[in-house]
Amino acid sequence: xxxxxxxxxxxxxxxxxxxxxxxxxxxxxxxxxxxxxxxxxxxxxxxxxxxxxxxxxxxxxxxxxxxxxxxxxxxxxxxxxxxxxxxxxxxxxxxxxxxxxxxxxxxxxxxxxxxxxxxxxxxxxxxxxxxxxxxxxxxxxxxxxxxxxxxxxxxxxxxxxxxxxxxxxxxxxxxxxxxxxxxxxxxxxxxxxxxxxxx
Amino acid sequence: xxxxxxxxxxxxxxxxxxxxxxxxxxxxxxxxxxxxxxxxxxxxxxxxxxxxxxxxxxxxxxxxxxxxxxxxxxxxxxxxxxxxxxxxxxxxxxxxxxxxxxxxxxxxxxxxxxxxxxxxxxxxxxxxxxxxxxxxxxxxxxxxxxxxxxxxxxxxxxxxxxxxxxxxxxxxxxxxxxxxxxxxxxxxxxxxxxxxxxx
Numbered sequence: 001x002x003x004x005x006x007x008x009x010x011x012x013x014x015x016x017x018x019x020x021x022x023x024x025x026x027x028x029x030x031x032x033x034x035x036x037x038x039x040x041x042x043x044x045x046x047x048x049x050x051x052x053x054x055x056x057x058x059x060x061x062x063x064x065x066x067x068x069x070x071x072x073x074x075x076x077x078x079x080x081x082x083x084x085x086x087x088x089x090x091x092x093x094x095x096x097x098x099x100x101x102x103x104x105x106x107x108x109x110x111x112x113x114x115x116x117x118x119x120x121x122x123x124x125x126x127x128x129x130x131x132x133x134x135x136x137x138x139x140x141x142x143x144x145x146x147x148x149x150x151x152x153x154x155x156x157x158x159x160x161x162x163x164x165x166x167x168x169x170x171x172x173x174x175x176x177x178x179x180x181x182x183x184x185x186x187x188x189x190x191x192x193x194x195x196x197x198x199x
Numbered sequence: 200x201x202x203x204x205x206x207x208x209x210x211x212x213x214x215x216x217x218x219x220x221x222x223x224x225x226x227x228x229x230x231x232x233x234x235x236x237x238x239x240x241x242x243x244x245x246x247x248x249x250x251x252x253x254x255x256x257x258x259x260x261x262x263x264x265x266x267x268x269x270x271x272x273x274x275x276x277x278x279x280x281x282x283x284x285x286x287x288x289x290x291x292x293x294x295x296x297x298x299x300x301x302x303x304x305x306x307x308x309x310x311x312x313x314x315x316x317x318x319x320x321x322x323x324x325x326x327x328x329x330x331x332x333x334x335x336x337x338x339x340x341x342x343x344x345x346x347x348x349x350x351x352x353x354x355x356x357x358x359x360x361x362x363x364x365x366x367x368x369x370x371x372x373x374x375x376x377x378x379x380x381x382x383x384x385x386x387x388x389x390x391x392x393x394x395x396x397x398x
Contacts, residue, residue, distance in 0.1 A: 131351070148327050152330070158396070
């Protein structure tokens with residue numbers, strides 16, 4: 001399974017995927033790493049690991065569409081089976097999503113459909129939930145609403161703030177992302193309605 | 200802690216509360232059981248256990264308000280500290296909720312705020328979540344939205360339907376309801392915004 005990684009920051013989920021592959025726990029290869037931010041720590045890490053690492057700075061493009069066209073061009077060259085979003089802080093356009101339908105994987109730090117959008121951990125703390133977690137899902141046109149691959153729950157403690165909860169969720173994100181990619185790599189699956197059915 | 204139980208059916212959560220008290224695991228007493236359905240199995244069970252059991256048949260009242268007034272009258276006589284809804288299939292009016300503000304406890308078979316309303320387990324299966332659970336919360340004017348006391352997560356399996364998921368959640372509901380009542384009975388707590396804060 002060929003995986004392209006898109007990231008904008010440190011890319012801790014990228015690192016988790018890399019390490020799972022290195023340990024032989026995920027039958028996949030990372031075929032390229034793309035960042036819209038040239039200074040992303042994850043991009044430097046990708047170079048250190050020897051991956052094809054592409055800085056495609058969105059500030060250098062006249063429009064969102066022009067930037068996305070370039071990202072799509074690089075992806076077409078890399079020929080991934082799946083695109084793994086690992087803290088990629090750009091919304092994907094409809095053309096992008098249609099081109100890679102059911103082939104884009106994202107992770108979100110809540111148990112969707114609860115707390116979509118930004119600051120999910122702060123939303124969870126403010127709401128007062130006692131359980132939160134993370135969701136790995138296929139990306140569709142709706143924000144944080146595509147078919148779910150994996151979810152992992154974590155407790156919310158009485159004295160949590162967004163930061164302490166985020167750290168607890170993050171430790172589960174890494175395992176959840178690897179588990180989701182492993183399922184896509186090793187099992188037959190299809191999308192029925194909004195459900196991912198493995199068989 | 201004096202607890203009144205309102206139910207409409209078999210009242211399995213009522214039974215769980217009863218058993219926890221009998222085992223000495225919940226420092227509380229059930230001061231009355233009220234059902235809007237005279238034939239509810241839970242009401243017969245309450246009689247068998249020797250509790251004050253009240254059938255207040257909503258069909259015998261001219262209006263929702265008239266029925267609720269009678270329920271409130273019986274509750275005022277019983278002087279509970281908390282009212283535990285255990286499958287009570289009547290919406291509570293604003294007057295009822297205001298009269299017993301932060302003293303009405305409900306359980307819902309999802310991890311709220313996901314899947315409020317009816318058929319929560321079927322909603323969860325249709326959405327394709329991999330984790331669901333149950334929520335014990337204080338009742339306010341919004342449906343299934345009051346401050347949360349306890350949540351417990353359960354896995355959703357590939358081959359689940361609403362019925363198999365409901366059974367798995369129900370087994371956690373009993374423990375969650377007892378845990379929530381035990382916290383209310385034994386710990387200092389207050390409501391801050393929409394959060395329940397134990398101290």
